[in-house]
Amino acid sequence: MPRRKKPKRPAPSRLGWAFLFLLLLVSILAALWVLRPMVEKPRELPQVAGYPKKPLPEPKVSKPLAPRKPVPQPQRALTPSTPKEKLPVACIIIDDMGQNPSLERKFFKLGLRLNFSFLPEAPFTKRLATEAHARGFEVLVHLPLEAHQVYDHSHILRLNLNQDELKKQVRFLVKKVPYAIGVNHHMGSAFTEDETHVYWLLSEIKAMGLFYVDSRTTPYTKIPEVAKKLGLPFAERNIFLDDSTDFKSICRYLDKLIKEAQKRPVVAIGHPHPNTLKALEAYENRLKTQVNLVPISEFLREKYDKAVLERF
Template sequence: MKRVVVLCVMLMVFYIWVIEITGEEVEGTKKVAIIIDDLGHGLEGTEEILSLNIPLTVAVMPFGPNTQEEAIMAYENGHEVIVHLSMEGRPGTSRQLGEGAITTQMGNDEIKQRVQEAIDDVPYAVGINNHMGSVATEDERVMQQVLSAVQERGMMYVDSKSNYFSVAPDVAEELGVPIVENHIFLDDVANVRHIRSQCQAIKQRLEENEECVAIGHVGRPGKETATALKQWIEEVDGDVEFVTVSELVPEFRWIHHGL
């Protein structure tokens, strides 16, 4: 009996040692991935956002006047870079589409070519998310072409969830493309008070979930978003772990697209 007790104690000590070394089986800190959209055009708040002392996933619009510069700056500041691909939105928003946008009127070959060109234009990109896209992301044919191009590059896709009826998750699963879905828009109202309330919504989600993805922007809300995030980061220091989006997909492997 004594030998059994000793053996059990030894096994318990070994188990605790393995946990401490590997980090496995320990209740981990909840994870938050912040995506910042609309870089690539020298918009307001870009410098403040990139100087935040947490890892961000930065979505850079291709073919912009500052695309290369801001993608490189983000990468050198330790942030993750993805392509912010313009996609057809609801009627009346066509003027907001950037160069190289994907529309439902395009043929399959043109869609894939545009996705490939967008990827090539953004240094260090490891994935894509949609800019607008409430119409395009609901079109299965279009998303088949977009995600096929993503798959060919070994990248991931982030569904911004601009449309609740997006077919991207289903198509991505069918093609075996790693996908992450957005949960919260931080700055749909461009003031610090609202953005802070959205940060609290992140904490509320984490009460029942292990992770949360949230999207903010440079541009009109850029400086307010940077201010609110800086305040919140200091408040939750140690309570949550800030990660890049790709860290939420452990099996994710990508082909590096540097300079």
């Protein structure tokens, strides 16, 4: 039997396609119309009691803070406007050292170019003389000599010693002070008036390669006269800072030191008293700016020809 042919489906007409397109367009437009209020204007929130109806103003932007000015640091003591080598020369020696470490170490910390003379048999002499040397200070022996008044000291140099005894005693005492480069005396008003004993003493000091500072505990001292004969470098004390330990009195003598130094080089002697320390602290700036405080060896170099001091 011959196969039956399937009937062909009619092709959609152009009119149908046009209708579908129009329907789709209408649907899109309707959707846009419904959504328009949501896009154009957001829904207003209900007002809350006490809440401002007007919009809040925009926050003000603070101006940037100016950078803080640096706080000036406290300045140390003023440095002299005049070079040190052109300032008047002065020298300060602190005697009676080696007895009170806590007080005496405060003198080391003053920031002044001081010199320290140690009692040979004081209990802390070896330790403190070593510390003073390590800190750059010059060390002397504070040699006990016989005074007119009664003075008890186990190894005092007395006028009843012969030359050999005195020589032995001097060497014994000097060796007790490490790093000593010179000698001055403790008390000694009777001893230094006796020319013979002064000659024996200074001859031994010269033989040991040391210099001498005359503390001038009597106006009748023979030390300058004998030292010149021996060719021994020596200096003389001009001012005692603390014969009175009153603070104002010590300050007056420091004023005198500064004034006298304008005329000539000056040697002043003080002692490790609390008020001496206090006065030196108060005068620290003036002693740095108005005079040139020097080590005692440098003071002697100002006085003597270089050839005389070759051993220093």
